[in-house]
């Protein structure tokens with residue numbers, strides 16, 4: 001399967017303007033922020049790819065390089081086999097970029113006029129543009145406000161207009177930088193369905209989007225990359241990545257009609273954590289206890305035996321999958337190391 005996006009040791013350093021102190025002390029030393037540090041990713045055609053990472057991780061920089069808005073410092077980036085440094089013009093013809101940067105709109109033009117302007121920039125004929133704009137405004141539920149000035153739009157309306165603009169040229173590859181930020185939950189949900197079912201499912205487009213929203217990524221993406229400090233920490237299918245953490249299994253154990261004294265005993269068991277208690281409805285002097293146990297070598301069964309020996313009644317015992325949120329925190333907490341996944345190099 002051909003790759004739609006490929007990056008090889010992609011690095012971006014932004015120069016930093018020095019303060020007077022630095023200029024006096026080190027007049028020739030250059031200061032820079034490394035936004036991307038040897039990033040290698042491959043994304044297949046017709047994939048929905050999520051870039052996940054905390055603030056300042058480098059997501060926007062990566063997207064901007066792939067959209068040919070920013071040049072890399074070193075390394076290579078290819079979009080449909082075209083080099084971002086040499087083939088900018090060709091790349092811009094096949095991509096759409098949804099960014100919530102309101103400064104890129106004309107504040108004294110209406111929403112519709114703004115879209116007309118961008119359609120003109122993209123050489124879309126007047127007639128075709130009008131029809132497309134009408135459809136997009138309808139889809140984004142902006143028809144009623146289409147003839148109001150952009151400066152009077154709410155944050156969500158501006159975001160909707162940015163999405164409509166990104167789709168104007170019917171691009172093959174669409175980059176979206178936090179597309180649902182500023183949208184109300186219903187509109188955000190609708191957009192997510194539209195991306196998944198229509199853009200990727202029916203029309204076979206490739207969508208790469210950056211977000212902090214873990215739930216969005218889980219329901220939406222085929223593949224993800226977790227980025228932090230300018231590095232891809234881990235990449236692959238969410239399921240595959242979750243499997244990596246399965247050497248350490250997590251169980252949830254619930255006990256009913258337990259004695260209060262059992263709580264401290266459970267708290268002393270090394271593999272038990274998140275111990276919570278609630279009063280038992282049936283027997284007032286007893287409690288229900290729920291806790292998690294992390295286990296990587298079968299010692300969970302020893303623990304269950306001990307609980308039974310202590311006279312506990314186990315009402316529920318099941319294995320719990322790691323949540324994407326937890327996985328995200330763990331990956332982010334792994335310092336500078338980059339995790340390996342079999343599929344990582346060939347997403």
Ligand SMILES: Nc1ncnc2c1ncn2[C@@H]1O[C@H](COP(=O)(O)OP(=O)(O)OP(=O)(O)O)[C@@H](O)[C@H]1O
Pocket residue numbers: 014015033034035053054055056057058059060061062
């Ligand atoms: N034009 C610029 N000049 C200098 N530094 C920049 C510039 N753009 C980004 N940076 C720096 O590069 C790093 C990565 O920023 P980037 O915007 O790519 O991160 P991000 O993951 O998109 O963050 P967020 O989720 O907050 O939007 C940050 O340290 C940021 O301060």
